[in-house]
Amino acid sequence: MTGPAPTGPAAWADTLLQSFADAGYERAQPAILQPAEPFLDLSGEDIRKSLYLTTDPGGEELCLRPDLTIPVARDYLASSRAGQPAGFSYLGPVFRYRGGRPSEFQQAGIESFGRKDHPAADAEMLALAIEATATAGLAEVDIRTGDVALFTALIDALELYPVWRRRLIKDFNRKRTLAQDLERLAIAEVAPRNEYEGVLAALAGSDRKAALALVTDLMSIAGATAVGGRTVAEIADRFLEQSTLKSGALPRDALDLIKRFLLIAGTPPEAVKQLRALAADARLDISAAIDALDARAGLMARRGIDLAKVRFATSFGRGLDYYTGFEFELHRKDNGDEPLVAGGRYDGLLSQLGSAEPIPAVGFSIWVEGLANSSAAGKTLRGRAS
The missing domain is CATH 3.30.930.10 (Bira Bifunctional Protein; Domain 2)
Incomplete structure (x- = not known):
């Protein structure tokens, strides 16, 4: 208009x-x-x-x-x-x-x-x-875009423990802890031995549903529904986190790939080119997510959007668990930390x-x-x- x-x-x-x-x-x-x-x-x-x-x-x-x-x-x-x-x-x-x-x-x-x-x-x-x-x-706005589905595809392709997958995606959405956790998970924690060492060993690498069922049953036997203000789900997540961290560090090659991925930025076509190069180099199957980005960029251009004015960054996100795919913000040109318009895809809502x-x-x-x-x-x- x-x-x-x-x-x-x-x-x-x-x-x-x-x-x-x-x-x-x-x-x-x-x-x-x-x-x-x-x-x-x-x-x-x-x-x-x-x-x-x-x-x-x-x-x-x-x-x-x-x-x-x-x-x-x-x-x-x-x-x-x-x-x-x-x-x-x-x-x-x-x-x-x-x-x-x-x-x-x-x-x-x-x-x-x-x-x-x-x-x-x-x-x-x-x-x-x-x-x-x-x-x-x-007349002009600063167009910032990203896609959390690309980060999710990367983490899935790396075949990490479920607790690492969930935690990294959560950190990506909340941003402020991602860099810290990447370094923390790259170093195996040496925790003191405790009386529930065997339980932690049994949980290592399991999924959240299994851990939640175990903790729910144990707490039911004990007649408790919460401990120290934590819900059953939060306690299960903590057990999973401890068991996974004790089982070893986040592999260094996975950490390096995640860091390389998060540095990709440019116009959407430039980002597609960089992502395809990374996927080929690392032999990662994330082509479906990249193809979706490529198709979206083509449809944007057909709608008259100048792709040269659109910034795409793999690290961009709105800081919310809400979104599952494409995300964007429009800011006042050269002056605006707060978005004027913001949105994206939220298929789980x-x-x-x-x-x-x-x-x-x-x-x-x-x-x-x-x-x-x-x-x-x-x-x-x-x-x-x-």
């Missing part, structure tokens, strides 16, 4: 929503009051301090919606269209404690459910996100929300406040209610 930015009260919002409607995304307006459980389950108890919580007469914990993705997904699953391709747009207030900034703020965006043409759907999300910033009057069958999902959210502060037209939207 090009041309001068729209002016006048609410013109920016109306134009934005109309552009989403023209692209086939119908308006969603989920309830402001939501069950708190899905947010706590998916984001962890740490998010509790940011939520505005209450309890209904039946004892169910409720919250003012802190974002719109989960509410839109819940409404979709409750509809007759669940499992079928469907796309939704939204614009409305969300509520989250932000330490000195207003706790009520506007969020806009798109969620796309059920599409099986993943590269095309991913490319469409990025194209629509760029169009949204152009609608607000920003709908199953976590209760879907019996996996449903692909991809989308993005617009921080209206940030966009309003970064553009001339966006300021007309400040404080607008849904």
